[in-house]
Amino acid sequence: MPEYVKLLKSLGVNAYRFSIAWSRIIPLSGHNDPVNEKGVRFYNNLIDNLLAHGIKPVATLYHWDLPQVIYDRYEGFLGTEEFRADFTRYSRLCFSLFGDRVKKWITFNEPYIISINAHCNGTLAPGRYAETGADTKKEPWRVSHTIILAHADIVQMYVREFPPLQNGTISIILNGHYYKPYDADSNANCYAAQRRLEFYIG
Template sequence: MTEQASRLRAVQNYPQSTSFPLTISSPSFFPSSYNVKEASIFQAGDLVTSSGTTDDLTVQELPLPKDFRWGTATAAYQVEGGANQDGKGQSIWDTYTHLEPSRTNNGETGDIACDHYNRVSEDIDLMKACGVDVYRFSLSWTRIIPLGSRSDPINEKGIAFYNDLIDRLLARGIEPVVTLYHWDAPQTLYDRYKAFLNTEEFTADFSNYARLCFDRFGDRVKKWITYNEPYIISIFGHVNGTLAPGHRAEDGFDTKNEPWRVGHTLIISHTVGVKLYVKEFQPAQHGEISIVLNSHFYEPYSDTQADIDAAQRRLEFFVGWFGDPIFLGQDCPASTRNYLGDRLPHFSTEEREILCETAPLNAFYGMNHYSTKFARALPDPPSEDDWTGNIEEGAVNGAGQEIGPVSQFQWLPPVVELGLESIPTPYYRHGKRVPMPLESKISR
């Protein structure tokens, strides 16, 4: 039996009835339809709505460590609502979900969402009733600084909302874990200078926003996350157009270069945010900070060297693109440089210095991981704006084996143990940091 077949047998024997989050899970952002190209699986409506089976689930009880902390997570646009309340400004998601014709499922928006902005007390009661120990949520930049920039006024009502949320959580024994940015940039920053596409300006504005948050909330918040899933921000917002701001080639956007410029800005602004917190706030506040990266794990489609290389290359494009500079202080993986050429921005001498300086300051490897897929090297030349490394991914390999049992979501086989063990290894071994699974789900 090949090593690949042995690993597959192990995951195929995983109990199908199990459904649990690892540490902190969130409602799915994904649709129930699956296409082998990952670009097709992410739709905007699934950010503002979520669905699940109404069937009774048989849940197998699994032993957990005594110090296991049960958590849940949300994104501001996903749950808050209150889109026009108390001085909140417009984010790129507010703009995107109101485009005509609609780009979301059935025209959904986050204008009301779960109405969390007006139901904080009820929501915390629900968390407590469910035995939640940790709540990870994101701050809405435009609720705090409605226009977004370092020269724009602060919205004290927005500050008061988050102060109240944090205080209520702590009073009920629930630890707040705060994400500074979960996909909802101020629309004004795109209007003024194209936001992430202007590294210098965006980094300065993000640093100002981060400083304000550390100053106002850091006395009680002990775990900070700069960005949630920079890969998704870069690719799904600036190539596929399936998430805000919705850039796609058919609308005249430069999808060949934009995602890599966006990724560069996210890496640099993250390092600046980490340095700011650790140098200026951590000594008094005693918290920690890092970033959350997402990725599937990949197994080769076949035992050919081309597919073995494809699986490794897909991981490097997905995780290494951000993980190597942020956690190791190194350049992006050689495979990304070789494939993308000058499409992938180079780090300046100054940027390399801050990457090396801040790499060991990231306190944990924030990990969002949902499943494993097969990676297959494509024989035909890639499209001009290809972002996969010329790889196709799917749930069935060349021998007809499925990667795992069928789940509630066709695109999401319940195969997580391979990735949870393997994806963060290079980063926590070298950096002596703890891997922290923040989103994971095994679905029936």
């Protein structure tokens, strides 16, 4: 790992966003399951190496790597309340373990991708689409709802419990495409482009 951090430094990188693998920290992933000390040590070493080279760590709590056991237990994001409880425990643990050095946190990376690619067209784990029995008219909305609630849970918990000690910030990463009207002189085209942009990004 140190050689990769040195390479980042040689490229002039002063901040590095990485994701924490939920199942590396809590292999069974639930709110009552044991912590993996080897996983904790891995991220401690990464964070310490980054800081030693003058690179600010930016940690993402969830970047499309749903633990298999979470899916097996309650279908992941489709089990809204169970997911919120488990994700809250995992997030609080990360803040407690790494927040003395990590000052910028991301809850979810690109939730649109989680909702659509994982629960509509099946190109991302858990690979749900109509041919697998997924209700693609409802599931993406249920998943989005779970993500919004879980994001709110984590932000509120972080703001309430951690900034006085850690002086950090927390947010979410949204992806989106930019849409332009085919004919800028057409009100209908302009409205359609704006509507699509708002539908995609919110």
